[in-house]
Amino acid sequence: MSRESLVFFDDEANEVVLDEREAASLHELTDGLESATVSACQQCRSRVLACLALVDVLDDAPPHPRSKDLRELAEEAPTPHVFVQDLISRCRHRVWRDPGYAEWRGALDDLLGEPRGVH
Numbered sequence: 001m002s003r004e005s006l007v008f009f010d011d012e013a014n015e016v017v018l019d020e021r022e023a024a025s026l027h028e029l030t031d032g033l034e035s036a037t038v039s040a041c042q043q044c045r046s047r048v049l050a051c052l053a054l055v056d057v058l059d060d061a062p063p064h065p066r067s068k069d070l071r072e073l074a075e076e077a078p079t080p081h082v083f084v085q086d087l088i089s090r091c092r093h094r095v096w097r098d099p100g101y102a103e104w105r106g107a108l109d110d111l112l113g114e115p116r117g118v119h
C-alpha cells in the first residue's frame, strides 16, 4: 500500500484514509469533489465538503473502491459537513481565511486530540 494521502473525517473523529492511488482516482472520478466543496484551501487539497452533495457526487461518479466508506462517513456525520485534510502537503493554509477554515480546524483538532500546527 502506498502512503496515506488524504483523510476524510467528521466532527466525531470518524475517519476514512485514502492512499495516493485512491486519492488520485477519486479526484479524477469526482472532478476534484468540486461540486461538494463548501470551502477549500487554495494551496492544497484540504477542504470542507457538504455531506449531501458528497453523497450525490459519489452516486454520480463511476464506482470507486472507497465510495462505500466515504458514503457512510457522509451519511453518518453529526454535522452537515465533512472535512478533508491533505496529508502530503506541508501547507499551512495561510490564504484559507473564511469561516470554513475555522470549522475545518476545529474538527481537525478533535480528530488529532490536541491542537497542532498553527495556533
Ligand SMILES: [Zn+2]
Residues within 6 Å of the ligand: 041, 042, 043, 044, 045, 046, 091, 092, 093, 094, 096
Ligand atoms: Zn492548505
